Amino acid sequence: MAEDGYPSVNLMDSHATCPPVPPRLSQGQQCARVGQKALFILVSVALCGMIVEACLIHRLYQTECKSAHIQIIVGFFCFFTFYVLFSQLAYPPMVIAFTSACACSQTKNKQAQLRGKLFLFSLQVTSASISKIITEQEAATAAKLRSCVISPFKPLAHLTDGQDVVHAKDIMAWSTDADPPLYKIDYKDRSLVIQKEGYYYVYSKVSFSDTGIFHHRVDLRIEKFTGKSINLLKSRKYSNHFKHPEQSNSYLGGVFHFSKGDAIFVKVSNTSKIVRQDLSENVFGAYMI
Template sequence: MAERGCSSVSVVDTHRTRPPLPPRLSKGGQRTSAVQTLLFLLVALALCGMMIEACFIYRLYQTEQVSSATISKLIGGDEASATKPPGEDVLPSKPVAHLTDGPDVVHDEHVMAWSMVAGPNLYEIKYENKELIIQKEAYYYVYSKVFYFLDSSSFTHEINVKTERYAGGYITLLQSRNNSPTPGKIQSNSYLGGVFHLYKNDAIYVNVSNTRRIARHKSFENVFGAYMI
């Protein structure tokens, strides 16, 4: 007599020796995947090319800007140098003064005056009342050159200094005296130059025997100056 209940029945295929394989992709699916991959690579290459081209254009634009600015600066510098004397923008390292004659000069009978329109060079030395006034105590090279007419009398050329340390009024630093060797009016030059210790507010000036005998053909023929050494 059979037992009551459910019984399970298993059917085994004794002829199958391997597990079932997954379904294979069709040829149409493989071709679509390859086309998509190729399109992705082409788009990526195009984007990379655009980025590289943009970088080259930016660098070229920056180079052109720098070149234009450099050319403008050089042209501007050339124009400025054409209108300014050489070295005008360079400040001296020490006090200096160099004065010349000029159309605005009016001499006293003995004390020579100097032009303020003929390109004076003044740095840390003042020019007032025909005198160079020292602003810094130091040793200075002081010089003067004059071009004059010499007749039968003598001609005297001096550089004097007014100082608070001398109650006599002035001290003669340098002097030249020239006598005419022959009768008649001739032209001559006198140059004076030397090193002196000058104090602040010392005033140096050029004194001659007669300013009416100063020849005034060109401004650079009569000069006066000083510079710190």
């Protein structure tokens, strides 16, 4: 009742409209938003892992003494990164919404297969990263070891026999496939060619099997005397078994003075009698003293 004695009257406009209500997101839009957030987080973690791995690999080439530790750190970090991704896809709390959103279009069996494939992929990528790092480190170490080899300060050469060489009838050939040490001495036409004048120790060892007399010698060929050779060292072996071949060996060695362009070679009575079971059985070399 109002103060003037009249009852209070409340007026209501029946034609007024209700205030607008914010539109509700559909279930599909909610799934899409949750999926985008989860995907953004996973991609961010993966990119951070790749950046850190690249930094560690860069430091691997900068510091040698810590290479092994860096390899282990990189491997474990890669595994940890993919393990986090696997855990986020496999377990709650945050990605429960993501898995529930995926459940709208996938069954639980497909989700389990997806998690299993992701886990196997993480293991493969981790092992591949570690293998690549170890391979690169081994190659770098081998290159450094080759660079650390002390080069000789005097001419030298050491040749061995091999299955790749073809002997002449009485002159032996030598293999170059094993990258033999040749320093300021060339190998050409089954001969060692001297490049620097001086005194050299020359040696030769051959293994043979023969029933008669076997000759082993080291000869010198000089450019001034074309077509002729000078005998430097010589041995002659006699076999007591005339019916069955007897295996033996012969070694020659001596010091001689050579000029530039002189060529020395090994000559035997018959190269078909040479025993070629081991590379170390037949050698030929020279070095300056």
